[in-house]
């Protein structure tokens with residue numbers, strides 16, 4: 001199973017071959033542009049187009065036993081494909097693009113608020129990030145700093161490093177509880193700014209390629225979740241007056 005979204009987050013359609021149809025109905029393909037739920041980013045929806053033109057609506061995408069196993073979950077009542085048949089994959093691009101923008105916004109927030117992250121969830125309309133911090137911070141100030149990064153239109157790119165490189169630079173990892181999986185020969189860094197000047201951190205999600213694509217965002221709310229935990233919500237659009 002080749003995960004095409006790892007190298008190209010903008011691939012919304014591609015051809016594939018069905019390798020397995022699981023007992024639970026989950027469809028596995030030889031390659032996929034469907035992102036599987038991971039790291040706080042929901043999996044893709046969309047459809048598979050069979051050679052006879054029939055559509056198989058995909059309601060969600062998840063990982064299986066291992067992260068490299070990607071399972072496409074059909075909506076109820078869809079036609080069941082045969083192993084070996086070809087299909088054209090189509091992801092719901094509008095939804096995915098909003099998730100890419102929101103996910104990228106989370107990276108920008110981690111630049112503005114350089115505290116350890118204890119949790120994160122991305123959705124099409126908003127995101128939340130939990131930080132291990134006790135300071136009180138002004139949301140208008142955070143919004144202004146986020147928009148500075150968006151408007152500067154910094155490039156976003158990926159870079160592969162070895163596990164040893166990561167071990168030598170432990171500060172790259174901002175997540176307090178989640179460590180990048182060990183035992184892999186390479187780890188993907190998501191870098192922001194020329195020469196990673198703004199940020200770089202391990203991440204397997206999908207991102208836009210320039211910060212301006214995030215568009216206008218604001219901090220909707222900062223909640224106090226315990227003495228040392230602050231929950232930030234990022235929303236699309238201008239801050240309400």
Ligand SMILES: [Zn+2]
Pocket residue numbers: 103107190203204205206207
């Ligand atoms: Zn990411």
